[in-house]
Amino acid sequence: MSTKAKLTIFVVICLLAIGGTVAALVKTRSDDDAARRNTPAAATTTYAKLASAPRIVFRSTVRNTDYGSVAAVAMSDPTGPRAFFGNQCDRVYATAQRMLCLASDRGLVTTYTAKVFNVTTGAKITELPLVGVPSRARLSRDGTLAATTSFVQGDSYAATSFSTRTVISKIGGASFGSLEDFRLVHQGKTIQPVDRNYWGVTFAADDNTFYATAEWGQHTWLVEGQLSTRTVHTLTEDAECPSLSPDGAHIVYKQRGDRPKGQWRLVDYTVASGAINQLSETHSVDDQVEWLDNSHVIYGLPRSGTEAAVSDVWSVPIDGSGIPKVLIPQAWSPAVIP
Amino acid sequence: MYLNLRDRPSKSAAGAAPTGKQRVARTVLLLGAVSLLTDVSSESVNAILPIYLTTVLGLSTFAYGLIDGIYQGVSALIRLLGGWIADRTDRPKLVATFGYGISAISRVALIPMHSFAAITSVITLDRLGKGVRTAPRDALIASSSAPESLGRAFGVHRSLDTVGAMIGPLLAFWILIAAPTGFRTVFIASFAFAIIGFAVLVLFVPNLRPQRTSKPAEDASRPAAPKPSLRLLLRPGMIRLCCGAALLGVLTIGDGFLYLELTERDSLATKYFPLLYVGSNIAYLAFAIPLGRLADRIGRTKVFVGGHLALLAAYIFAGSVFSGAAATVGCLVMLGSYYAATDGVLAAIAGQLVPPAIRTSGIATAQTVLAMARFVASLGFGLLWTTMGRVPALHLMIWLLIAAIPIAAFMLRGLDRSEELSTA
Numbered sequence: 001m002s003t004k005a006k007l008t009i010f011v012v013i014c015l016l017a018i019g020g021t022v023a024a025l026v027k028t029r030s031d032d033d034a035a036r037r038n039t040p041a042a043a044t045t046t047y048a049k050l051a052s053a054p055r056i057v058f059r060s061t062v063r064n065t066d067y068g069s070v071a072a073v074a075m076s077d078p079t080g081p082r083a084f085f086g087n088q089c090d091r092v093y094a095t096a097q098r099m100l101c102l103a104s105d106r107g108l109v110t111t112y113t114a115k116v117f118n119v120t121t122g123a124k125i126t127e128l129p130l131v132g133v134p135s136r137a138r139l140s141r142d143g144t145l146a147a148t149t150s151f152v153q154g155d156s157y158a159a160t161s162f163s164t165r166t167v168i169s170k171i172g173g174a175s176f177g178s179l180e181d182f183r184l185v186h187q188g189k190t191i192q193p194v195d196r197n198y199w200g201v202t203f204a205a206d207d208n209t210f211y212a213t214a215e216w217g218q219h220t221w222l223v224e225g226q227l228s229t230r231t232v233h234t235l236t237e238d239a240e241c242p243s244l245s246p247d248g249a250h251i252v253y254k255q256r257g258d259r260p261k262g263q264w265r266l267v268d269y270t271v272a273s274g275a276i277n278q279l280s281e282t283h284s285v286d287d288q289v290e291w292l293d294n295s296h297v298i299y300g301l302p303r304s305g306t307e308a309a310v311s312d313v314w315s316v317p318i319d320g321s322g323i324p325k326v327l328i329p330q331a332w333s334p335a336v337i338p
Numbered sequence: 339m340y341l342n343l344r345d346r347p348s349k350s351a352a353g354a355a356p357t358g359k360q361r362v363a364r365t366v367l368l369l370g371a372v373s374l375l376t377d378v379s380s381e382s383v384n385a386i387l388p389i390y391l392t393t394v395l396g397l398s399t400f401a402y403g404l405i406d407g408i409y410q411g412v413s414a415l416i417r418l419l420g421g422w423i424a425d426r427t428d429r430p431k432l433v434a435t436f437g438y439g440i441s442a443i444s445r446v447a448l449i450p451m452h453s454f455a456a457i458t459s460v461i462t463l464d465r466l467g468k469g470v471r472t473a474p475r476d477a478l479i480a481s482s483s484a485p486e487s488l489g490r491a492f493g494v495h496r497s498l499d500t501v502g503a504m505i506g507p508l509l510a511f512w513i514l515i516a517a518p519t520g521f522r523t524v525f526i527a528s529f530a531f532a533i534i535g536f537a538v539l540v541l542f543v544p545n546l547r548p549q550r551t552s553k554p555a556e557d558a559s560r561p562a563a564p565k566p567s568l569r570l571l572l573r574p575g576m577i578r579l580c581c582g583a584a585l586l587g588v589l590t591i592g593d594g595f596l597y598l599e600l601t602e603r604d605s606l607a608t609k610y611f612p613l614l615y616v617g618s619n620i621a622y623l624a625f626a627i628p629l630g631r632l633a634d635r636i637g638r639t640k641v642f643v644g645g646h647l648a649l650l651a652a653y654i655f656a657g658s659v660f661s662g663a664a665a666t667v668g669c670l671v672m673l674g675s676y677y678a679a680t681d682g683v684l685a686a687i688a689g690q691l692v693p694p695a696i697r698t699s700g701i702a703t704a705q706t707v708l709a710m711a712r713f714v715a716s717l718g719f720g721l722l723w724t725t726m727g728r729v730p731a732l733h734l735m736i737w738l739l740i741a742a743i744p745i746a747a748f749m750l751r752g753l754d755r756s757e758e759l760s761t762a
Contacts, residue, residue: 006541006542009537009541010537010538010541010542013533013534013537014534014537017529017530017531017533017534018530020526020530021523021526021527021530024520024522024523024526024527025513025516025517025520025523028517028519028520028522028523029516029517029520031519032517032518032519104389106389106511106514110385110388110389110612111609111610111611111612111613112611112612129601129605129608129609131598131601131608131611132611132612133388133389151388152594152598152611180724192724192725193724194717194720194721194723194724195720196724309519
């Protein structure tokens, strides 16, 4: 082939490749504009009007300009008017006083933040360190303790995967540091597996006891920990992202069971007896559930296909009965403020 | 393991088209352009993948953690296999084309993709392609460069490659700023750059046949070039090189560990954690060509071993008396210098130690030995980190490295000289 022919082919390829990219970019922009125009703005209200009754704080996933913003609805009217807080979070949790918001600041290189706000005034109280992609956020009932889980790349040559970093902090006080530095007790012995990872913390009412996931050697465990002694010990195998009920009697977590990699079912663990029962949800749930009351949990499920960026918050009883149903459409990362 | 994810060079071929000492060969610049475009393609996707998976596919980051791609062992095997086939057939360009082709095709598959399993397989395919192409590509660089300027040739190639790795994320975020939901547009752009890079390779990179060109008629006085045989790798020089590289490699803890250590000393390092690798990339870019030239001038093993002094300095910045921005900047500059002094240089040494018939395999072997040693280092350091604590573990590594550098220098002594003799 002559040099001229090669150059011609090359120029054609470049034009097609760059032209195609530009065309795709233009089309995406016009589609976005059309979608925004066609999505009616949801009815809104103010947080002050919702604050006198039980409410749910969540991340709104309506595909409009408020996508990713934190909002609240009345628990008695979960599909009703939303109060927007004006901040964007990937993961959010809230109590009556405080809101913990994990966010990514997109830029040339994305950075990540964990900020604590006053729920009523919206004022920033403090900022906690966050090194990687936001994953899980929890506050203790009275809002004094915060737990964040993020994913860090590059801990090891061994895996191209992420490893997790879970940090518990006292708001306005010192950090308890990464859970990896806590003593890990397994079957009566202190162990130090190199590949241990922790994620998904849930706090008990005493502001000392907590539960979380520990993983090493490809196995996950439900662990119970004490902040006072900086110790965690394993309770039961195959458990991730536990969530403790308000009365402290049950823990609902996601479990692999016989499902393929990347899929989980929800099970209920009775704290007193250690009994485990499966919930009636058949979808794969990849979330840390929240408690609606002492007998129902709520969690996010993404929609399928091109709607996958939109998720809904579903609710299901914990006793294995009932049919899961959508509680808040177009929402993610719910936190119940009773 | 930011920097190490990308293919590190290697080199080969003494007896091919020396281009004189004036400039870097056109083929090297073309291969640099191919790598630049391919890195724009892969790094633009890598930069947005976590956000795409979590906000568009609705997967939690836990699922993202499952994207392991292929394991280190498989990747090493693929790399050795790519090298061996390139030697066996004497067609490095064909094997490299196959590798780049696989990666480009995997980008097409990303465009309609909506399932997690599919994305996992795309990423695995991309890495397979990377494994296959690295050694033959480096053999082409070596074949088209004069032996005395190999260090510089690799420096130029690696610089172009790194430029691509820095443009990729910029491109991705520029697209997302222009169209916030334009993840698919990023994938289309990624495919576009992969195709342009592939076109440069197929259309313009000459189809060099290193073994054929290495036995021209006027070389009749030399013995006939040996047939490709892996036994040729078992030369004393090659074994010494692999042992020396392995000794230093097992003391090379992952970049990620150093970055995490920096977050303990400098609060800004925590806030800008994802930017740290950009810092070491800039240092790498700044030093790759000068250190490559220095290696050509004063000897490649000297620069290779000397690069570990920079690594030692990086450990000291990260784990010692320094704190704040000084620790971060110092550590990143030294880490970048370390990679600049060792990557291309190791390949340049390896390529000169084996006959042209198995040059690609020789390069692939040295690179794989180093990669496996670093893998062991990471596991070992992870163990020390959790049992001894961060700072004592790092201090131990500092002392071990101080002890190992002179030993490695002794093991590698004279390997340059034998090269000069063989190419004189």
